[in-house]
Amino acid sequence: MPNKFMKPQKDPLSMIIRTVIILALAFITAFQVQAADMKYRVRKRICEMDDSCPSDSGGGTPPAGSHAAQFVPAYINIAGQGSVAFTLTFAEAGVTYAYSINDANPVTAAITGSLVASGADETVTGLNLGGLDDGTITLTASRMEGATPVSTATDTITKDTIAPQVTTLSPADNSASIPPGTPPALTFSENILAASGNIAINAVALIENIAVSGPQVAISGNLATLSPSSLLPTSTALHILVPAGAFTDLAGNPHVGLTSATDWNFTTSDGSEPDLSISVVSGTPGTMDIANGLSPGAAVILSIANTGDANSGALQILLTGTVTNFLKTDDDCTGANLVPADSCQITLHPIATEDGPYTATLTASDTRGESASQALAGTAAGFSISAPAWCWGSNSGVGALGGYEYVSSSVPVPVTNMGESVGISAMVSGYTHNCFIQNGGLKCWGYNSSGQLGNGESGVGTISSIPITPIGMDSGITDAAASNGNYTCAVKNGAAWCWGYNQGGQVGDGTSGGQLLRPFPAIVLGMNSGVTKVATSAWNGCAIKNGGVWCWGTIFEPVGTPALVPGLESGVIAINGGTYHHCAIKTNGSVWCWGVNTFGQLGNGTTTTSFTPVAVTGMDSGATAVAAGANSSCAIKNGRVWCWGYNEQGVLGNGLNTNSPVPVPVTTTNMSAPVSSISALGSHTCAIAGQKLWCWGYNNAGQLGNGTTTSSNVPVPVTGMNTGVALISMGAVHSCAVVRE
Structure with missing residues (x-):
């Protein structure tokens, strides 16, 4: 009798058939999944190439409910803005999708709509985006459940409906004397592409047609350069015609063309051109050195020649680099019109006030753009040797001459108690005080009524005939200026500092009036970096910061706050102040x-x-x-x-x-050597010429240094200053110099 607890035995054939059916169904299912996954991967790879993929897990088949949206064109231009399309992929049939298209302008109304997907891929066409602004256009497509978006896909596209414009023609329209080898070129307002058509170069008749899409048109960004098959004819009036649509911008907007004979015309030259060259007549431009601290150094004479077959026109001579280290003493070239085979000469000397290298480039240019250049270089040495300071002129009760018993002198006397005289790189003088930079530190002496010596003291009768260091100014000093208004400024580690009389805000720290005196250094507002030079007048301080001039004090408002000087925002290398x-x-x-x-x-x-x-x-x-x-x-x-x-x-x-x-x-009757340095503050001036010192002007206190108190309207030699003079500075009625021993 059969046991009801035993499983019935199945027919072996039926088991085999059942197994085959199960395996077949599994294979079909796997194939469908793989096919769907492959379809997704292909689409994903395509969208990754132009960054239009929606956010998802990044693997195979997207998560349930995800979709992607993508504009069909790459750009929207003026011609296509009225009929734009986008595609919706990985959609679910029967599901509602809402979309919105908008620009970056919050005022502009978005283009909106919705659709019920009939399949995985849907395309929406005929969208008019003419009402949206140029720029980035954003598409947002959302899967809706009722009124709620449950997943969102986005895409962006650039709308550009402005056609490219020609901003520059070369040769310029209506220009003349154009060398026949000049390649015609057009510069556009935006990057361009070559489209179709021929550019025609014409005289009375057609000279050459150049295919826009051919190898004779080179496009680089917004520049299109033509390469005619031969040189342009000489001494000929030409015009170039560019057909409409020959060039487009990246969105496909066409350029209107240059279709009139008056749009781009010019006349070529006779084919002759100047050709400039520079040669060395004497000296060594690459080693224009200064030895023993004696400036200026030996001269270099350069010859500029026109080796071409046309006149140069007025030459321009430009010196770039550390230009303050090169002194032009003779220049026959600036403005000269060199005929073929003609030449001119320029003489340069190296000048310096401290040890170190310097370089520059001299460039000569003619009116047709031809140029020639010569590199200049040198090294200054010997400025760290012993170099005592000397002063002369008024000294009554102020100590400006440096410990010389407060007695005035009409001839130079040494500044006593100045300590070691090595390493002095600069000297400045104010109304009744002086300062020098020595080994990166600043030392000052003279009258200190307003705290202009910067040591924290001030008051009528306060004097130091011994050079002292202003508070905090013992290192990092690269420039200084002393005012005839009883204050001082210096550059320390790229920042401007000032101290002393401050009635008009000339110290520049934002105070004035009530803060009448500032007997210790204060940093000038906003001048804490990038400063290379300072200058002082009676009521205004100034500084060169990053090449631009900033000033502060009574003339500039608000009082005491630096302001950028109009017209001197950049490219300034030197500055000096007088009284006003x-x-x-x-x-x-x-x-x-x-x-x-x-x-x-x-x-x-x-x-x-x-x-x-x-x-x-x-x-x-x-x-x-x-x-x-x-x-x-x-x-x-x-x-x-x-x-x-x-x-x-x-x-x-x-x-x-x-x-x-x-x-x-x-007048140079006596002062015949090239002048390398000059200084003025009151009503007299002094200059170094050939390492000798000359002065002229008012001499009531012996400030000319020639042993008299007689004024002179021509330069007179300063007693004992006939060699080795390296630095000079003028006060109101006194003078000082540093002499290399």
């Missing part, structure tokens, strides 16, 4: 002045005061140094001194005693 005005030199050697102009001390041919810098007449290039006096100014140009402004005491040095609102040359 300043002057500066730009990298191109031009001189600019601003401030009070009662006597023409701004040098622009007027006596109109200007708190905006004005160009000094005739000083548009070649200047290497500038000095501002009480009511006059001077500059060194090509090794010669020129002065302008007040001249009643002969401070202009031109042999006359009449004022001049434009630069006049200082």
Whole structure:
């Protein structure tokens, strides 16, 4: 009898058939999954190539409910903005999807809509995006459950409906004397692509057709350069026609073309061109060294020649690099029009005030763009040798001459108690005090009524005839300036510091008036880095910061806060202050002045005061140094001194005693050597020429140093200063110099 607890035995054949069916179903299922996964991976790879993939787990088949949305074009241009499409992939049939298309402008109304998916892929066409702004357009497509989005996919596209414009033509329209080998070029307002058509180069008749899409048109960004198959004809009036649509921007917007003979026309030259070269007449441009601290060094003479077959036009000479270390003493080339085979010469000397290397490049350019360059380099040494300071002039009760019994002197006397005289790299003088930089530290001496010595003391009768170090100024000092308004400024580790009289906010720390005196250094607001030079007038401090001039004090508002000087925002290499005005030199050697102009001390041919810098007449290039006096100014140009402004005491040095609102040359009857340094503050001026010292102007206290108190309207030699003079600084009625032993 059968046991009801025993399992019935199955027929073996039926078991085999059942197993085969199960395996077949499993295979079919796996194949369907693999096919779906492969389809997804392919689509994902495509969208990854243009960053249009939706966010998902990144694996195989996307999670349930996920989808992707993608604009069909790569750009929307003016022609296609009225009929835009996007695709929805991995959608679920029967599910509602809402979409929104918008620009970055929050005011613009979005383009919105919805659809019920009929399958995995849906395409929405005919969208008019003309009402959206150019720029990034964002598509957002959301799977909806009722009114709630449960998953979102996005895509972006760039809309650009502005056609490219030509901004520059080369050669320029209506230009003349164009070398026949000049390749015509068009610069557009945006990056471009070549489309189709021919660019026609024409004279009276067609010269050549150039296929836009061919190898004779090179496109780089927004520049299209043409390469004619041969040189353009000489002495010929030409015009170039560019058909509409020859170029498009990246969105496909076409350029309107240059379709008129008057749009782009020019005349070629006769084929001759200048060709400039520079050769060395004497000296070694690569080793323009200074030895033993004696500046200027030996001269280098350069010859600039025109070896071409056309005139050069007015030459431009540009010196770049550490230009303050090179002094042009003769220049026959600036502005010269060299005919073929003609030449001119320039003489340069190296100058320095401290040890170290210097480099520059001299470039000569003609009116057709041809140029030639010469590298210059050298090293200064010997400035760390013993070099005592000497002073002369007024000393009554102020100690400006440095411990010389407070007695004035009309000849130089040594500054006593100055300690070791090695390493002095700069000297400056104020109304009745002086300072020098020595081995990176600052030392000052003289009258200290307003705290201008910076040692924390002040008061009428406060004097130090011994050089002392202002508080915190014992290292890192690279420049200094002393005012005839009884305050001092210095550059320490790239920051500007000032101290002393502060009634008008000239210390620059944001205080004034109530903080009448500042007897210890304070950092100037905003001038804590990037400062290379400082300058002082009676009521204004200034600094060169990152190449631009900033000033503070009574002329600039708010009082005591530095302001950038208009027109001198960059490219300034030197600056100096007088009583109520300043002057500066730009990298191109031009001189600019601003401030009070009662006597023409701004040098622009007027006596109109200007708190905006004005160009000094005739000083548009070649200047290497500038000095501002009480009511006059001077500059060194090509090794010669020129002065302008007040001249009643002969401070202009031109042999006359009449004022001049434009630069006049200082008499060189005695002072024949090239001038390397100049200084002024009151109504007298001194200059170093060939390591000798010369002074001129007011001499009531013996400040000219020639043993008399007679003023001179021409330079006179300073007693005992006939060799080795390295540094000079002028006070109001005294003078000082450093002499290399």
